[in-house]
Amino acid sequence: METEKLQEIIANGIEHEYLKLNGDGRHFDLTIVSAAFNGLGKIQQHQLIYKVLGDLMKEDVHALNMKTFTPEEWAEKN
Amino acid sequence: MGDINAKIKEQITTNNIVLYMKGSPIFPQCGFSGRAADLLKQCGAKDYLSVDILQDPEMREGIKEFSNWPTIPQLYVKGEFIGGSDIMIELFESGKLKALVETAL
Numbered sequence: 001m002e003t004e005k006l007q008e009i010i011a012n013g014i015e016h017e018y019l020k021l022n023g024d025g026r027h028f029d030l031t032i033v034s035a036a037f038n039g040l041g042k043i044q045q046h047q048l049i050y051k052v053l054g055d056l057m058k059e060d061v062h063a064l065n066m067k068t069f070t071p072e073e074w075a076e077k078n
Numbered sequence: 079m080g081d082i083n084a085k086i087k088e089q090i091t092t093n094n095i096v097l098y099m100k101g102s103p104i105f106p107q108c109g110f111s112g113r114a115a116d117l118l119k120q121c122g123a124k125d126y127l128s129v130d131i132l133q134d135p136e137m138r139e140g141i142k143e144f145s146n147w148p149t150i151p152q153l154y155v156k157g158e159f160i161g162g163s164d165i166m167i168e169l170f171e172s173g174k175l176k177a178l179v180e181t182a183l
Contacts, residue, residue, distance in 0.1 A: 043147075043159065043160075043161055043165065046147075046161070046164075046165065047147070050147070057149065063110055063149065065163070065164045
Protein backbone atom coordinates (compact mmCIF):
# COMPACT_ATOMS: atom_id res chain seq x y z
CA MET A 1 0.00 0.00 0.00
CA GLU A 2 1.35 3.45 -0.86
CA THR A 3 2.27 5.71 2.01
CA GLU A 4 0.21 8.63 0.66
CA LYS A 5 -2.93 6.48 0.46
CA LEU A 6 -2.49 5.18 4.02
CA GLN A 7 -1.75 8.71 5.26
CA GLU A 8 -4.98 9.92 3.69
CA ILE A 9 -6.99 7.13 5.34
CA ILE A 10 -5.54 7.94 8.76
CA ALA A 11 -5.94 11.71 8.24
CA ASN A 12 -9.60 11.29 7.31
CA GLY A 13 -10.20 8.80 10.09
CA ILE A 14 -9.07 10.82 13.10
CA GLU A 15 -8.94 14.48 13.96
CA HIS A 16 -5.29 15.43 14.49
CA GLU A 17 -2.90 18.34 14.92
CA TYR A 18 0.14 16.64 13.42
CA LEU A 19 0.56 13.49 11.36
CA LYS A 20 3.72 12.07 9.81
CA LEU A 21 3.89 8.71 8.05
CA ASN A 22 6.89 6.95 6.52
CA GLY A 23 6.75 3.55 4.93
CA ASP A 24 8.11 1.09 2.41
CA GLY A 25 4.77 -0.28 1.25
CA ARG A 26 4.36 -2.85 4.05
CA HIS A 27 6.10 -1.48 7.13
CA PHE A 28 5.10 1.98 8.31
CA ASP A 29 6.19 4.44 10.98
CA LEU A 30 3.50 6.84 12.17
CA THR A 31 3.80 9.87 14.42
CA ILE A 32 0.46 11.44 15.29
CA VAL A 33 -0.79 14.11 17.69
CA SER A 34 -4.50 14.18 18.50
CA ALA A 35 -6.77 15.53 21.22
CA ALA A 36 -8.69 12.27 20.84
CA PHE A 37 -5.87 10.64 22.83
CA ASN A 38 -6.47 12.79 25.90
CA GLY A 39 -7.05 10.63 28.95
CA LEU A 40 -6.30 7.38 27.12
CA GLY A 41 -3.51 4.92 27.89
CA LYS A 42 -0.99 4.07 25.19
CA ILE A 43 -2.82 0.88 24.23
CA GLN A 44 -6.15 2.66 23.83
CA GLN A 45 -4.49 5.39 21.79
CA HIS A 46 -3.00 2.84 19.41
CA GLN A 47 -6.33 0.95 19.27
CA LEU A 48 -8.00 4.15 18.03
CA ILE A 49 -5.65 4.14 15.06
CA TYR A 50 -6.10 0.41 14.47
CA LYS A 51 -9.88 0.98 14.45
CA VAL A 52 -9.44 3.59 11.71
CA LEU A 53 -7.38 1.13 9.67
CA GLY A 54 -9.70 -1.81 10.31
CA ASP A 55 -9.15 -4.69 7.87
CA LEU A 56 -6.16 -2.97 6.26
CA MET A 57 -4.18 -4.42 9.16
CA LYS A 58 -4.97 -7.91 7.90
CA GLU A 59 -3.22 -7.80 4.53
CA ASP A 60 -2.13 -4.38 3.37
CA VAL A 61 -0.25 -3.15 6.43
CA HIS A 62 2.21 -5.76 7.70
CA ALA A 63 3.61 -3.62 10.46
CA LEU A 64 2.78 -0.20 11.87
CA ASN A 65 5.14 1.37 14.37
CA MET A 66 3.24 4.14 16.15
CA LYS A 67 4.22 7.09 18.27
CA THR A 68 1.02 8.69 19.61
CA PHE A 69 0.92 11.98 21.51
CA THR A 70 -1.71 14.15 23.11
CA PRO A 71 -1.28 17.85 22.18
CA GLU A 72 0.11 18.39 25.69
CA GLU A 73 2.70 15.61 25.39
CA TRP A 74 3.71 16.93 21.98
CA ALA A 75 4.14 20.47 23.30
CA GLU A 76 6.33 19.15 26.14
CA LYS A 77 8.40 17.16 23.68
CA ASN A 78 9.12 20.10 21.35
CA MET B 79 -13.32 -19.80 19.45
CA GLY B 80 -14.12 -20.48 23.07
CA ASP B 81 -11.30 -22.91 23.69
CA ILE B 82 -8.67 -20.54 22.25
CA ASN B 83 -9.74 -17.85 24.71
CA ALA B 84 -9.63 -20.38 27.53
CA LYS B 85 -6.14 -21.47 26.42
CA ILE B 86 -4.91 -17.86 26.30
CA LYS B 87 -6.45 -17.06 29.69
CA GLU B 88 -4.75 -20.12 31.13
CA GLN B 89 -1.38 -19.13 29.63
CA ILE B 90 -1.44 -15.53 30.84
CA THR B 91 -2.66 -16.38 34.32
CA THR B 92 -0.28 -19.25 35.03
CA ASN B 93 2.74 -17.45 33.55
CA ASN B 94 3.83 -14.05 34.85
CA ILE B 95 5.35 -13.08 31.48
CA VAL B 96 4.00 -14.30 28.13
CA LEU B 97 5.24 -13.13 24.73
CA TYR B 98 3.13 -14.10 21.72
CA MET B 99 5.56 -13.85 18.82
CA LYS B 100 6.58 -15.15 15.42
CA GLY B 101 9.24 -17.80 15.98
CA SER B 102 11.06 -18.16 19.31
CA PRO B 103 13.34 -15.87 21.35
CA ILE B 104 16.35 -17.74 19.97
CA PHE B 105 15.01 -17.99 16.40
CA PRO B 106 12.63 -15.06 15.89
CA GLN B 107 10.96 -15.10 12.48
CA CYS B 108 10.16 -11.38 12.34
CA GLY B 109 12.14 -8.27 13.24
CA PHE B 110 9.53 -6.90 15.59
CA SER B 111 9.20 -10.22 17.44
CA GLY B 112 12.97 -10.48 17.68
CA ARG B 113 13.17 -6.94 19.05
CA ALA B 114 10.50 -7.71 21.68
CA ALA B 115 12.34 -10.85 22.83
CA ASP B 116 15.61 -8.91 22.97
CA LEU B 117 14.06 -6.18 25.13
CA LEU B 118 12.77 -8.79 27.57
CA LYS B 119 16.25 -10.30 27.73
CA GLN B 120 17.74 -6.90 28.47
CA CYS B 121 15.20 -6.51 31.28
CA GLY B 122 16.42 -9.73 32.87
CA ALA B 123 13.49 -11.93 31.89
CA LYS B 124 14.86 -15.44 31.39
CA ASP B 125 12.39 -18.28 31.59
CA TYR B 126 9.15 -16.71 30.40
CA LEU B 127 6.53 -18.34 28.19
CA SER B 128 6.97 -17.50 24.50
CA VAL B 129 4.22 -18.69 22.17
CA ASP B 130 5.12 -19.14 18.49
CA ILE B 131 1.90 -18.18 16.69
CA LEU B 132 3.35 -19.41 13.39
CA GLN B 133 2.94 -22.95 14.74
CA ASP B 134 -0.71 -22.36 15.65
CA PRO B 135 -2.87 -20.52 13.08
CA GLU B 136 -5.90 -20.60 15.38
CA MET B 137 -3.84 -18.93 18.11
CA ARG B 138 -2.52 -16.39 15.59
CA GLU B 139 -6.04 -15.04 15.02
CA GLY B 140 -7.37 -15.84 18.49
CA ILE B 141 -4.81 -13.68 20.29
CA LYS B 142 -5.58 -10.68 18.07
CA GLU B 143 -9.25 -10.92 18.92
CA PHE B 144 -8.56 -11.60 22.59
CA SER B 145 -6.61 -8.36 22.98
CA ASN B 146 -8.34 -6.38 20.21
CA TRP B 147 -4.83 -5.78 18.83
CA PRO B 148 -4.17 -6.68 15.19
CA THR B 149 -0.42 -7.31 15.26
CA ILE B 150 2.18 -9.64 16.69
CA PRO B 151 4.21 -9.57 18.99
CA GLN B 152 2.05 -9.11 22.04
CA LEU B 153 3.37 -8.95 25.60
CA TYR B 154 1.41 -9.91 28.71
CA VAL B 155 2.72 -9.36 32.24
CA LYS B 156 0.79 -10.81 35.16
CA GLY B 157 -2.23 -11.36 32.99
CA GLU B 158 -2.32 -7.82 31.62
CA PHE B 159 -1.82 -6.87 27.98
CA ILE B 160 1.15 -4.48 27.85
CA GLY B 161 1.38 -3.84 24.14
CA GLY B 162 3.23 -4.56 20.92
CA SER B 163 6.83 -3.84 20.01
CA ASP B 164 6.47 -0.07 19.66
CA ILE B 165 4.91 0.32 23.11
CA MET B 166 7.53 -2.07 24.54
CA ILE B 167 10.29 0.10 23.05
CA GLU B 168 8.72 3.24 24.52
CA LEU B 169 8.39 1.58 27.95
CA PHE B 170 11.97 0.28 27.71
CA GLU B 171 13.39 3.70 26.88
CA SER B 172 11.64 5.20 29.92
CA GLY B 173 12.80 2.35 32.19
CA LYS B 174 9.18 1.30 32.82
CA LEU B 175 9.56 -2.05 31.02
CA LYS B 176 12.47 -3.13 33.24
CA ALA B 177 10.58 -2.07 36.37
CA LEU B 178 7.50 -3.97 35.19
CA VAL B 179 9.45 -7.13 34.29
CA GLU B 180 11.25 -7.09 37.63
CA THR B 181 7.92 -7.23 39.44
CA ALA B 182 7.14 -10.41 37.50
CA LEU B 183 10.39 -12.34 37.83
